[in-house]
Amino acid sequence: MAEDRLSLVFGALADPIRRAILIRLTEGEATVAELAAPFDVSQPAISKHLRVLEHAGLVSRSRRATARLSRLEAEPLREVTTWLARYQRFWDESHERLDELLAALQARQDDDARHGHG
Amino acid sequence: MAEDRLSLVFGALADPIRRAILIRLTEGEATVAELAAPFDVSQPAISKHLRVLEHAGLVSRSRRATARLSRLEAEPLREVTTWLARYQRFWDESHERLDELLAALQARQDDDARHGHG
DNA sequence: CCGTTCCAAAACCAGATGGTTATAGAGTAG
DNA sequence: CTACTCTATAACCATCTGGTTTTGGAACGG
Numbered sequence: 435m436a437e438d439r440l441s442l443v444f445g446a447l448a449d450p451i452r453r454a455i456l457i458r459l460t461e462g463e464a465t466v467a468e469l470a471a472p473f474d475v476s477q478p479a480i481s482k483h484l485r486v487l488e489h490a491g492l493v494s495r496s497r498r499a500t501a502r503l504s505r506l507e508a509e510p511l512r513e514v515t516t517w518l519a520r521y522q523r524f525w526d527e528s529h530e531r532l533d534e535l536l537a538a539l540q541a542r543q544d545d546d547a548r549h550g551h552g
Numbered sequence: 553m554a555e556d557r558l559s560l561v562f563g564a565l566a567d568p569i570r571r572a573i574l575i576r577l578t579e580g581e582a583t584v585a586e587l588a589a590p591f592d593v594s595q596p597a598i599s600k601h602l603r604v605l606e607h608a609g610l611v612s613r614s615r616r617a618t619a620r621l622s623r624l625e626a627e628p629l630r631e632v633t634t635w636l637a638r639y640q641r642f643w644d645e646s647h648e649r650l651d652e653l654l655a656a657l658q659a660r661q662d663d664d665a666r667h668g669h670g
Numbered sequence: 671c672c673g674t675t676c677c678a679a680a681a682c683c684a685g686a687t688g689g690t691t692a693t694a695g696a697g698t699a700g
Numbered sequence: 701c702t703a704c705t706c707t708a709t710a711a712c713c714a715t716c717t718g719g720t721t722t723t724g725g726a727a728c729g730g
Contacts, residue, residue: 444566508642524626
């Protein structure tokens, strides 16, 4: 344990069921039973996933009668996006590299064409 | 196994050492020894981390003499950012909620002040 | 050819993770 | 109170993960 927040958030997002839960929660609060319905896993399994999401700060919880409502908390996702922003120039650069490559290939084809036909 | 790409990428990012390796690679290609230097772990541990990063598509590898060079591949990070973009409106909304809360508190304080002072 | 350098693979281990079933608890309805 | 509903907890299990040490292999330098 003693894990940093970023690791907790990335770890929470590394599971397809947990990501699907987050997507469902963008439509509004939901009970455990509602969140469990789409998946072929037991209720305790969903409860565990919710605990992971809550621990990462991605979900907050409240009660309504006997049910527990989960609510999306998107703030950690903003932090993650901020962390990712530093790499933006690198995928921009890889696009530039790709553009260069395509330009080079095009130039070579043009060159081949000239030598071949002329 | 049989894991989807997004899970692989998030999983790869869920480890502080791997994130630090990615940050180091933004400065340019590096050997395994160079990547291992800042950390108090063995060389095979770093090799394993690199395999995880490579498997997630975040790193590509080449040779130079006996050394293996790792290079940052940021494309998967763009995909992750795209996935995260859908939540942007939710952290925007939570800011709105916070603003509303602060406004409500302010209004109540003003109200209390009026009643309290006359 | 031979040693050295740099790294990967193998074998192993402790602890985390994701799942299960069975049980307990909190709240509501009657 | 009782019974019922919804969910959490407990106990257990298999597998994954991140680490280790040891061994093996590929490519240069002499």
